[in-house]
Amino acid sequence: MPKPDRENPTPDNPGTDEAKASLNNTGVRFNVFGGENVGPEAINQMYHAARLPVAVAAALMPDAHAGYGLPIGGVLATDNAVIPYGVGVDIGCRMxxxxxxxxxSELLQKENYFSRELKQATLFGxxxxxxxxxxxxxxxxPEFDEIxxxxxHRYRAARQLGSSGSGNHFVEFGEVDIMEKDPVLGLQPGxxxxxxxHSGSRSLGASIADYYTRIxxxxxxLPGQANNLAWLSLDEQEGMEYWLAMxxxxxxxxACHEMIHDKIAKALGRRPVRTVANHHxxxxxxxxxxxxxxxxRKGATPAAEDELGIIPWVDDVERLYxxxxxxxxxxxxxxxxxxxKMSRAQAMGSITHELLNETLRKHxxxxxxxxxxxxxxxxxxIDEVMSSQETLVDTVGTFTPKIVRMDG
Known part of the structure; x- marks a missing residue:
């Protein structure tokens, strides 16, 4: 197989006929959790992913919706192969x-102080x-020197370290409510x-995703809409490079989250009694x-036995351990x-500032x-999403935001 032009890859350079790949006639079976709330576009995307010749197993989470390559909420296991758009653009996005x-109660008593700390701790956009x-x-x-x-992208990465993205990314203060003692979480009820x-790998991750997807x-x-599911073998130089870069x-x-949390902890003069993080x-x-x-796991998180994580939601502006x-x-x-459940364009066209402000005041x-x-x-x-994955996770606490910083 001819080597791609790795310094100047373009999606318009299709390569040779040797590069043609086909999908299996039937795909691996996959479970859909909360299928009544998952749109047909997401299921169709998952169906194409399940037909990849490298696919071994798959699943679709109840928060799923259409994306590029894998749907958001898609889980796909492959044999010795990695799919850059199966990972996504915002590599390692985490909570x-x-x-x-x-x-x-200090959040209300000192609202201006806590608001100022959020503004000073990071940049958004x-x-x-x-x-x-x-x-x-x-x-x-060493990867910065070896690849x-x-x-x-090293210099820009240094200038963006500790910053936050746009869209649904945020940094916020709120009330943590631990309902009962959990031996894994290790916090007393209260x-x-x-x-x-919530943010990811900034321009660095996006550049890695675009570059290796082109390769x-x-x-x-691959034919048709499966084009975004092109994979790299981990036996190939390109695949191992992507794996290291990812x-x-x-x-x-x-590290971006670490810097934000360290800045605010120093401002508060306190160290956290517990830290929980997970990524997708x-x-x-x-x-x-x-x-x-x-x-x-593209827009899905690991949930091994006793593994802690956070599932954010906004329909009643709470987050969940x-x-x-x-x-x-x-x-x-x-x-x-x-x-x-709405695209960004749909939301912009149907939701008013009055409705948003009313919701924020209510909570x-x-x-x-x-x-x-x-x-x-x-x-x-979120209640429907959580009820659809009762066999996957337990709830051990909630987080109710009070002061939220986002882009814009």
């Missing part, structure tokens, strides 16, 4: 929660950069002050049925949120930034 032994270059061990990783594509953030498309020309982007996303838009090497597989059950039917996966939320495309009404009902 991170710091729990402080501070009375949450797709292209935003800090004026100074950050210092962090993730920027010293030419990464070398070109109410705490919480700091919750994958050249190496495997893992670097995931660690970079974690990633691929993991895992053992399922005694076999090592590459498990892609959850603990995984390790269900084989979902490849030990769970939803990553409530999931959209006592102070929103800094944000837009109608992220209004609670644009998302699915």
């Amino acid at each position: 991170c929660l710091s729990v402080f032994d501070i009375r949450p 797709g292209g935003r950069q800090f004026d100074t270059v950050a210092s962090h061990e993730v920027l010293e990783r 030419p594509m990464l070398r070109r 109410k705490y002050l919480g700091l919750l953030s 994958a498309r050249q190496m495997r020309r 893992n670097l982007a995931g660690d970079y996303a974690a 838009n990633f691929a993991w090497k895992e053992i399922h049925d005694g076999r090592e597989l590459i498990v892609h 959850r603990k995984g059950k390790g269900a084989a039917a979902s490849l030990s996966s769970a939803a990553h949120g409530a999931g959209r 006592g939320v102070h929103l800094l930034g944000g837009g109608l495309d992220e209004a609670p009404q644009a998302y699915k009902n």
Whole structure:
């Protein structure tokens, strides 16, 4: 097979006939959780992914909706192959929660103080950069020197480290409510002050996804809408490069959250009594049925037995702690949120500022930034989503936001 033009790949360069790949006539079977709330476009995308010759197992989470390549909420296990658009553009996007032994009533008593700290802790927006270059061990990783594509993005990554994205990304203060003692979470029942953030790998992750998707498309020309599911073998140089770059982007996303939480902890003069984090838009090497597989979770999160995570939702502006059950039917996966029921364009055209403001007042939320495309009404009902995955996760606590910082 001819080598792709790895320095200048373009989606318009189809390669040779040797690059043509076909789908299987029948795909691997997959479970759909909460199928009554999952649209046909997402199910159709999952059907095409299940027909890939490298596909071994799959599942669709109850927050699923259509995306590029895999649907958002799609889980796909493959044999020694990684699909860049099966991971997604915002590689390693994650939730991170710091729990402080501070009375949450202080959020109302000192609202201006906490609002100021959110504004000073990070920048929001797709292209935003800090004026100074950050210092962090993730920027010293050898991959930045060993992989030419990464070398070109190192400086911008340094300028964006500790920043946050646009859309549904946020940093917020709120009230943590632990309902009962859980041996894994390890917190006494009660109410705490919480700091919750949601963002990913910024321009670094997007650049990695675009670059290696173009290469994958050249190496495997798939028919029709399956084109975005082109894969790279981990036995190939290109596949191993992507794997290293993806893992670097995931660690970079974690470092962004670390910097934000460290800044705010120092401002509060307290260290968190508990931190919980989980990520999506990633691929993991895992053992399922005694076999090592590459498990892609695009807008889905790992939910192995006793694994902690956070499922954010906005229809009643709360977030949820959850603990995984390790269900084989979902490849030990769970939803990553409530999931959209309206596209951004639909939300902008049908939701008014009056309705958004009324919802925020009802729940006592102070929103800094944000837009109608992220209004609670644009998302699915979380009670229905959670009831659809009772076999996948347990609920061990809630987080109710009070001061929310978003782009805009």
